[in-house]
Amino acid sequence: xxxxTQSPSSVSxxxxxxxxxxxxxxxxxxRWLAWYQQKPGKAPKLLISAASSLQSxxxxxxSGSESGTDFILTISSLLPEDFATYYCQxxxxxxxxxxxxxxxxx
Amino acid sequence: xVQLVQSGAEVKKPGASVKVSCKAxxxxxxxxxxxxxxxxxxxxxxxxxxxxxxxxxxxxxxxxQGRVTMTTDTSTTTAYMELWSLxxxxxxxxxxARDAQELVPAHYGMDVWGQGTTVIVSx
Numbered sequence: 001x002x003x004x005t006q007s008p009s010s011v012s013x014x015x016x017x018x019x020x021x022x023x024x025x026x027x028x029x030x031r032w033l034a035w036y037q038q039k040p041g042k043a044p045k046l047l048i049s050a051a052s053s054l055q056s057x058x059x060x061x062x063s064g065s066e067s068g069t070d071f072i073l074t075i076s077s078l079l080p081e082d083f084a085t086y087y088c089q090x091x092x093x094x095x096x097x098x099x100x101x102x103x104x105x106x
Numbered sequence: 107x108v109q110l111v112q113s114g115a116e117v118k119k120p121g122a123s124v125k126v127s128c129k130a131x132x133x134x135x136x137x138x139x140x141x142x143x144x145x146x147x148x149x150x151x152x153x154x155x156x157x158x159x160x161x162x163x164x165x166x167x168x169x170x171q172g173r174v175t176m177t178t179d180t181s182t183t184t185a186y187m188e189l190w191s192l193x194x195x196x197x198x199x200x201x202x203a204r205d206a207q208e209l210v211p212a213h214y215g216m217d218v219w220g221q222g223t224t225v226i227v228s229x
Binding site: 045049089096097101 | 141152153165167215220222
């Protein structure tokens with residue numbers, strides 16, 4: 001199985017901060033990496049697919065990039081509604097696997 | 107609009123079985139795979155399995171292999187996940203979610219999610 005190692009597990013930030021979350025795959029997954037945002041009691045929301053393609057309706061302050069087996073989610077300027085938990089997920093092969101999550105709080 | 111609506115919460119005893127439904131609407135059901143994901147209280151997301159409504163192909167997580175069956179009914183555009191021999195560590199919120207890309211399994215993530223179904227396994 002492909003392991004997804006996500007870091008950090010939590011980050012304390014303020015409105016306006018730039019936040020960077022990293023996900024490393026245990027083996028090559030091409031560009032098949034998705035990022036999700038989840039708020040308490042809600043279903044995850046797809047932000048980015050194929051490593052860097054922003055989903056329709058997702059603000060441009062969210063961006064995704066890749067470098068080999070490392071994938072990065074950047075929130076350029078944090079807004080109050082961005083405080084949530086973020087997950088990466090590889091879609092290269094079954095079984096699909098998620099990173100452990102990054103909680104972004106104040 | 108495109109949506110997935112799941113069945114209601116369940117409380118089951120250890121060893122019992124549960125069947126969760128996921129009613130799809132607003133799109134061509136057969137063309138998009140359905141993934142099931144669960145989240146135990148206070149924990150992260152765990153992939154449970156995937157089914158193609160197009161041809162019935164399935165993939166299951168090793169942790170539930172042999173205890174789970176995923177099916178679809180294209181006449182009612184509903185996906186089902188049945189889990190039996192329930193254990194306490196099956197207690198979780200179960201989500202169904204749609205592949206983001208038509209006729210392309212898994213690569214692009216899941217773009218439409220159900221509201222979640224709480225399954226509690228307790229004696």
